[in-house]
Amino acid sequence: METSKKPVGIRDHEDKELLQPPAPKEEPRRADFTTQDPWRILRIQGEIVEGFDALSRLPKAIAVFGSARLGPDSPYYEACRESTRRLAEAGYAIITGGGPGLMAAGNQGAFEVGGTSVGCSIELPQEPVANAYQTIALRFRYFFVRKLMFVKYAVGFLIFPGGYGTLDELFEALTLVQTDKIEHFPIILFGTAYWQPLIDWLKGPVLKAGCIGREDVELFSVTDDPQAVVDLVKQTTGN
Numbered sequence: 097m098e099t100s101k102k103p104v105g106i107r108d109h110e111d112k113e114l115l116q117p118p119a120p121k122e123e124p125r126r127a128d129f130t131t132q133d134p135w136r137i138l139r140i141q142g143e144i145v146e147g148f149d150a151l152s153r154l155p156k157a158i159a160v161f162g163s164a165r166l167g168p169d170s171p172y173y174e175a176c177r178e179s180t181r182r183l184a185e186a187g188y189a190i191i192t193g194g195g196p197g198l199m200a201a202g203n204q205g206a207f208e209v210g211g212t213s214v215g216c217s218i219e220l221p222q223e224p225v226a227n228a229y230q231t232i233a234l235r236f237r238y239f240f241v242r243k244l245m246f247v248k249y250a251v252g253f254l255i256f257p258g259g260y261g262t263l264d265e266l267f268e269a270l271t272l273v274q275t276d277k278i279e280h281f282p283i284i285l286f287g288t289a290y291w292q293p294l295i296d297w298l299k300g301p302v303l304k305a306g307c308i309g310r311e312d313v314e315l316f317s318v319t320d321d322p323q324a325v326v327d328l329v330k331q332t333t334g335n
Contacts, residue, residue, distance in 0.1 A: 112279045115169070143241045146324070147246075148304070151245060157250050158180075158329060160192045161253065161266070162252075164198070166197045172286070177202070177204050180204075180206045181211075182205075182323060182326045193212070194198070194214075194217030195226065196225070200226055203215055211231075218237075226299060251282075252281045252288060252332065255286065282317065282328050285318045288318055
């Protein structure tokens, strides 16, 4: 697989700098305080405070995830847009990663019917521009702060086809529900054909090896119907 190169002028991502191991003791430390961990802690604190302040008055919200690479030519784009339109009409705010592709579709559906459409975008070379369908737009340096906002302010996750980032959100949600770290909110996978091989793997080798319990494969639902998304959310959230 071809390795992508960082575009000229793009500095290392904040997460990468934060997670660098300490420099060897014999290497002189840089004098600039803004490159040191105590300053980063203050910046992280500031991001958390800003996010909490902006989102604390949201109505019940559904976090929507999916690939930034699937645009309007993908059938999943319209399905995502229709799903979030119906959720917004049912009174739910929509929170996405704020980027292009299916994140844009999620924001667009809510935006077009006057719903609350939140984008929590991240500073990445691959996603330089936030989508235009946001009534609340936040920009984060740190992945883990951004992910905290999704979990804290959502009462359900709607997950469309996506890559590593989408899978990360899916399995983090499943882990938090499985371990009772959060309420057992609905986790809905949209797109049976896309998700079925993963489901077969979980119900096959993973379950048979004893790495998860039978109840764990009941923690999510799968659908191809935007209205079923709304019905599943209402059933679980009591709205």
